[in-house]
Amino acid sequence: MIFRSQSSMAAPDLLFNLRNSFYLGAYQAAINNSEIPNLSPDDAIERDCLVYRSYIALGSHQLVINEIDSSAATPLQAVKLLALYLSGSENKESTIMNLKEWLADPTIGNIPTLRLVAGIIFMHEQDYTEALKHTYAGGTMELHALNVQIYLKMYRSDHAEKQLKIMQQIDEDHTLTQLANAWLNLAVGGSKIQEAYLIFQDFSEKYPMTGLILNGKAVCCMHMGNFEEAESLLLEALNKDAKDAETLSNLVVCCLHLNKPSTRYLRYEVEGFD
Known part of the structure; x- marks a missing residue:
């Protein structure tokens, strides 16, 4: 399986x-390897968005808030809104108000990064209808992938499958297409679990192991009743990030099935997260 984002005839995707x-x-690798020469102005903005989103994923919300000022391009301002929203409950209401104002502005409301941030924030709010209002039209692979996630949250695997087919038509081998396929297979269950496992296994053979890949494999193992293998994968993920909420939650489930104490993981969840 060769991951590509453009046809072989296109210019190199820097x-x-x-x-x-x-x-x-x-995320840390993304930050560490972000010094890329010869980027166009638009690519430089996208690069900066990915770097700041990586900091957000690592929990460094305040760094993003501090570094993106009012003169930054709109996509970066959208990323700052995401950091503000995730940084604490006191920011959420005003952040959502600002977000809605920006989305209503015809000059910037259709910018893909702003729509993506809107989808993420409204999905966090469990307002899936509002999220889809801004993401449904797609336009980027990330927006299509987010649509898949939103529909799965709504227990509408039929609509998620339609979004996946759109992604497969655009680029069947794209990393996000493969991830979306795995998410859908996990939601459908049954024989599809093995297919999801093979996707994560393929990632683990081609790329450095990450918490996302390890959790994906572990969840597949849990669905298949292989809780000891799942625990091993999750402990490896815990070594990479001792405070990752998904890893800790999955370890609690594993411990319950293996009749092992889960107190330490529950304690981390309570103490490590607001």
Whole structure:
């Protein structure tokens, strides 16, 4: 399986490796390898967005808030809104108000990064209808992938499958297409779990192991009843990030099935997250 984002006839995609690192959860690698020469102004903005989103994923919300000032391009301002929203409950209401004002502005409301941030924030708010209002039209692979996630949250795997087919028509081998396929397979269950496992296994053979890949494999193992293998994968993920909420939650589930104490993981969840 060869991951590509453009046809072989197109110009080289200078941001391919950076995007791929971000999509697969290699956030520190994305930050460390972000010095890319000869970027166009638009690509430089996208690069900066990916770097700041990586800092957000690592929990460094305040760094993003401090570094993106009012003179930054709109996509970066949208990323700052995401950092503000995720940084604490006191910011959420005003952030959502600002977001809605920007989305209503005809000059910037259709910018893909702004629509993506809107989808992420409204999905966090569990307002899936509002999220889809801004993401449904697609336009980027990330927006299509987010649509898949939103529909799965709504238990509408039929609509998620339609979005996946759109992604497969655009680029069947794209990392986000493969991830969306795995998410859908996990939601459908049954024999599809093995297919999801093979996707994450393929990632683990081609790329450095990340918490996202390890959790994906572990969830597949849990669905298949292989809780000992799942625990091993999750402990490896815990070594990479001892405070990752998804890893800790999955470890609690594993411990319950293996009749092992889960107190330490529950304690981390309570103490480590607001």
